[in-house]
Amino acid sequence: MTAPQKASYYTPRGGLPPQTDLLTDRAIVTEAYTVIPRGVLSDIVTSVFPEWTDTRGWIINRPVAGGATTFFQAIMEVKPGGGAERPEPQAEVEGFLFVTSGALTVAAEGRTETLTEGGFAYLPAGTVWSARNDGDADASFVWIRKRYEAVEGHTPSLKFGNEQEIEPSAMPGTDGKWRTTRMLDPQDLAYDMHVNVVTFEPGASIPFAETHVMEHGLLMLEGKAVYHLNGDWVEVQEGDYLSLRAFCPQACYAGGPSNFRYLLYKDVNRQIML
Numbered sequence: 001m002t003a004p005q006k007a008s009y010y011t012p013r014g015g016l017p018p019q020t021d022l023l024t025d026r027a028i029v030t031e032a033y034t035v036i037p038r039g040v041l042s043d044i045v046t047s048v049f050p051e052w053t054d055t056r057g058w059i060i061n062r063p064v065a066g067g068a069t070t071f072f073q074a075i076m077e078v079k080p081g082g083g084a085e086r087p088e089p090q091a092e093v094e095g096f097l098f099v100t101s102g103a104l105t106v107a108a109e110g111r112t113e114t115l116t117e118g119g120f121a122y123l124p125a126g127t128v129w130s131a132r133n134d135g136d137a138d139a140s141f142v143w144i145r146k147r148y149e150a151v152e153g154h155t156p157s158l159k160f161g162n163e164q165e166i167e168p169s170a171m172p173g174t175d176g177k178w179r180t181t182r183m184l185d186p187q188d189l190a191y192d193m194h195v196n197v198v199t200f201e202p203g204a205s206i207p208f209a210e211t212h213v214m215e216h217g218l219l220m221l222e223g224k225a226v227y228h229l230n231g232d233w234v235e236v237q238e239g240d241y242l243s244l245r246a247f248c249p250q251a252c253y254a255g256g257p258s259n260f261r262y263l264l265y266k267d268v269n270r271q272i273m274l
Contacts (some may be wrong), residue, residue: 007180008222009100011101012140014043014046015043026041026240033245035236036041036243037240038127038241047074053082054079054081061243068216068217068246069215070147070215071267072143073219078102079138081134082133083131083132084128085106086129087131093145094125095145096195097141099116099164102116102139103135104141104254105131106129109127111160113160114134114140115162120162121158121160122156122191122195124156124157125148130142144217144265146267177200179198179199181198183196186252193266194268195263195264200253202255204253204254209249215268216265217265219263220237220239221238221263222261223255224238225256226253230248246269
């Protein structure tokens with residue numbers, strides 16, 4: 001395995017494209033997948049949330065007919081002094097926060113942690129928590145929300161951490177060129193979502209079309225790649241986002257001079273009853 005590179009986290013800054021730009025872009029919506037390119041994340045498509053002050057967000061996934069149905073995902077931007085005392089309006093919904101720039105102070109269950117780049121928090125359903133930007137620069141983070149699916153005898157715990165402090169696991173037979181940093185233990189049945197940072201060194205690939213029940217949300221953090229989605233070849237770069245439905249065939253190979261890294265959400269579908 002080669003020496004690790006400094007972690008990089010692409011963060012959108014909004015604005016609007018100039019009037020001289022053409023309208024063509026790379027946005028795609030199909031029955032199997034959605035591609036939201038970073039150029040779409042302009043000022044005009046932001047949302048505001050009643051629980052938050054001095055905050056805006058780009059909603060990049062929510063349950064809709066014909067789309068991924070298990071999760072909400074947004075890129076949030078909090079101005080200095082902004083935040084929320086009770087961000088989560090639904091007690092049955094769990095949350096996961098992942099900071100890409102600045103610093104976000106999160107308080108929950110008597111603990112207070114300041115998350116910086118690569119920092120994360122898992123907030124079990126029913127947790128009363130708050131978030132605030134106490135710094136002097138914007139704080140940006142990814143917010144994932146999911147209605148929790150409980151399993152008798154298993155209770156999830158509040159978790160804080162930083163992905164840079166977790167040893168990544170190399171995928172078998174790749175000499176470490178494809179590796180996964182797991183922020184929630186995939187073997188722990190208390191958690192009904194997986195959130196990972198996946199890293200490919202230049203030229204590394206997923207050499208087969210994964211086709212399985214899990215829905216996915218992939219936010220590209222660094223580098224570029226070509227994805228094979230339901231028979232289509234799609235180029236992606238840092239800042240782009242993919243929403244993949246259940247059973248969407250998916251594979252990729254990394255290109256460019258730097259590592260290709262993305263934040264991966266995938267649900268753990270426990271429902272087998274018809």
